[in-house]
Amino acid sequence: MVRFQNVGMRYGLGSEVLHDVNFELRPGSFHFLSGASGAGKSSLLKLIYLAHRPSRGLVTLFDTDVTTASRNQLALIRRRIGVVFQEFRLLNHLSVIENVALPLKVSGQDWEENRQHAVELLNWVGLEDCIDSSPQVLSGGQKQRVAIARAVISRPELLLADEPTGNVDDVIALRLLYLFEELNRLGTTVIIATHSEALMERFAHPRLHLSEGALLGPLTGPPTQPGFAS
């Protein structure tokens, strides 16, 4: 599903923010991506959701080497990945339901056939009363749920979430995690970047731990062996 081999990444001409990253994720797995602020969690996610190219090494997604894939192939790979961004990144001039349904529109699907699906998804995340609202009038937690609904509407094979519980209270955070687990049970591979130890302890999933751009793990608990990389 996801394979990184000796991957390094830098922004522009700066120093490497990720170096010698090696790991492989099986389809249907659930991983936390942990690490302190600035450890490289968002950068690693960017490499996976193809927002950035590696400066070295080999990234393989869905058995395709992304460095040699054509632009259209990359676009098709992106459609198989759902992303919940840390800062939501909703389009404010569109309504909530239009934001949620956007991935379907982008992939050329019919609105009438999918409207009901979008409504059901908004019911599922508890936003049935906000369907036609603008995202601008929603709270942080509501925006987060819209972003999640948008990420999962096209039933992605891989779901990435960057600090999805960062803007919500503990109760909502737990609900979101249960939601991700439910998706995982349905077959979606999940990677959640978080720095919440409490959350990672409560949900017993292996973690990929980043420390100063180097990957430790997958681990089954908190990192105890600095320098270990699988």
Added chain:
Amino acid sequence: MSWRRRDLALSNDPTQRFLPWMLAMIVYLAGLSLAGMMSLSSAMDRWDTGLKGTVTVQVPTAKAGAADGAVGKLVGILRKTEGVIAVRPLDNRDTANLLRPWIGEGTLVGDLPLPRLIDVRVETEPGPDLAKLRKTLNAAVPGTVLDDHKKSLNHLVSFAHSVEFVGALVLLLVAIAAIATVIFITRTGLAIHHEGIEILHLMGALDSYVAGQFQGQALELGLKGGAIGLAFTAATVGVLSHFSRAVGSDLLPKVELGVLQWLALVAVPIGVTAIAMLTARITVIRALQRLP
């Protein structure tokens, strides 16, 4: 509800509001240039048609006193010449009518040393041997001039071609201005909507999908601007046509357009809109190549 709303709020951009007026001006200038070129082309056709198959014989002024005899002699020669269809000597009244556009009514034409003219219609294919005819006429009445109008027509045609060239240059500049305007506005739109474009890109939108958003906007604004520009062009051509009819000169090009020429004018906003759409598409696709 449907997918009608654009993913990017391009219509909210200040620059997008300015585009229809820029395109309207561009269409107006292009329309006027085209109308001018088409009017001139029609005038050239009229000049050519009017003068083709005719030659004019001038009996010199010095001989005007004894003009009737000379004219009769020349008419006799002309009527016997192979390839000549009709010969019509002009009397003083005809000559005065010809001069009226320049010297007006009431002038004592008889006081002027005017040459006598003979209007001759000749076959065009093959016409008479004009060089031989010129010699024959000169031998009969020395100083006789046979004018086949080529020289004056060539001057007019050469001038008209120069004007047409300038018109074509204006059309080219107008097209370049349209392209430059759309590039500028599209780049501004790309900068303003960078965030939304990146979201679409990360969702798996093809470059052509994102370009389609800008292309659709260019189509909408192009047609709006084009309609405004075309309306002003039509009004201006209408006013100029009215004035050209009022002047009533055969020498000036008439600003009167036929159905095909009006269709050509209607094609201007369509062409400008097509240029705007294509430019927007190319600009966006080039910019998207910078995304991973």
